[in-house]
Amino acid sequence: MERTLSSDLFNESNTVNTKASMPLRVLANLMLWQRRISSRHQLARLDSRLLADAGISESQRYEELSKPFWR
Template identity: 65%
Template structure:
């Protein structure tokens, strides 16, 4: 018996590269913004309303979270 792929299955496979590119961009953005957050001094953190403990918590996260 031959198995036939429907359009739904082929469309989902076609979206995989797009999904992967979006994930990579998201991970890059998280890495970049966390690097910028790490570079802020106490005054700048206060200006944006972030405490030192919030910064430490954010910087301890892996890039995929």
């Protein structure tokens, strides 16, 4: 005999897991945004010689620095 879960039970357990993981996702996003801000500040400080060593053109640097921190 095959047993199935009722849709109500499935939705309730999903809601509990989503609510519990929400603060972790917020924290993870905040940490990601901070890393992006930090790395872009470092990228902005590189001179042309260091950019060339890293294989990054001026236009690529400008493109990266133009992005908002959430992208």
